[in-house]
Amino acid sequence: xxxxPAIDLYERKAVRLYKGDYAQMTVYSNDPAEVAVDFQNQGxxxxxxxxxxxxxxxxxxxxxxxxxxxxxxxxxxQVGGGIRNMDVVRCYLDxxxxxxxxxxxxxxxxxxxxxxxxxxxNKIAVGVDIRDGYVAIKGWTQKSDLExxxxxxxxxxxxxxxxxxxxxxxxxxxxxxxDALYKELSNQLGINIIASGGMSSIEDIQRLTKLNIHxxxxxxxxxxxxxxxxxxxxxxx
Numbered sequence: 001x002x003x004x005p006a007i008d009l010y011e012r013k014a015v016r017l018y019k020g021d022y023a024q025m026t027v028y029s030n031d032p033a034e035v036a037v038d039f040q041n042q043g044x045x046x047x048x049x050x051x052x053x054x055x056x057x058x059x060x061x062x063x064x065x066x067x068x069x070x071x072x073x074x075x076x077x078q079v080g081g082g083i084r085n086m087d088v089v090r091c092y093l094d095x096x097x098x099x100x101x102x103x104x105x106x107x108x109x110x111x112x113x114x115x116x117x118x119x120x121x122n123k124i125a126v127g128v129d130i131r132d133g134y135v136a137i138k139g140w141t142q143k144s145d146l147e148x149x150x151x152x153x154x155x156x157x158x159x160x161x162x163x164x165x166x167x168x169x170x171x172x173x174x175x176x177x178x179d180a181l182y183k184e185l186s187n188q189l190g191i192n193i194i195a196s197g198g199m200s201s202i203e204d205i206q207r208l209t210k211l212n213i214h215x216x217x218x219x220x221x222x223x224x225x226x227x228x229x230x231x232x233x234x235x236x237x
Contacts, residue, residue: 001236004048005039006219009062028223036069042230046076054082103127104137125162166196
């Protein structure tokens with residue numbers, strides 16, 4: 001299993017939200033690139049980034065910071081947040097990012113999703129943000145009428161190769177991941193599942209590794225010191 005340490009970006013800073021609430025934001029660093037270098041020094045091979053401003057606006061306000069992280073580390077970098085048209089997809093991939101994550105657009109614009117998958121294959125992932133069993137959109141601010149498991153099956157049928165699945169109720173709450181959700185998705189789908197939300201201890205990483213999923217995102221637990229990244233990476237191997 002691959003560990004994806006996370007950098008959430010807002011106004012060019014590394015921040016974390018509590019349960020997706022922009023009003024409950026903690027700033028952890030004014031220099032996200034240095035955070036990424038620390039990831040690398042601890043053995044990370046992959047980085048997960050979200051442009052929280054982009055998630056609201058559909059633009060790329062933190063593009064230069066994201067590019068600097070890729071340039072300074074050379075690690076595999078995936079990015080999400082407001083990617084809703086092919087111009088933004090091309091912008092990130094042409095800048096050297098390895099994978100882009102479609103969220104709201106995968107729900108609201110299936111033609112765009114199909115075009116992106118057809119053009120870029122496994123460089124396109126879909127973020128499935130789940131609130132009360134349904135897919136949330138617009139930076140987690142709205143709940144759609146799409147049931148989460150059915151949506152994931154639809155993504156598999158379209159040809160999406162990677163799903164980043166977040167249980168919003170666990171995100172930033174340090175309560176442990178939703179193991180049952182990831183086990184069910186892994187059993188149902190022939191697709192790479194990346195677990196996100198709630199990682200709080202090395203024991204969480206150990207349990208997820210046994211589920212045979214592709215990856216796990218570590219966010220707040222790294223920043224608070226609850227999970228030692230180097231140890232998590234070793235356990236996940």
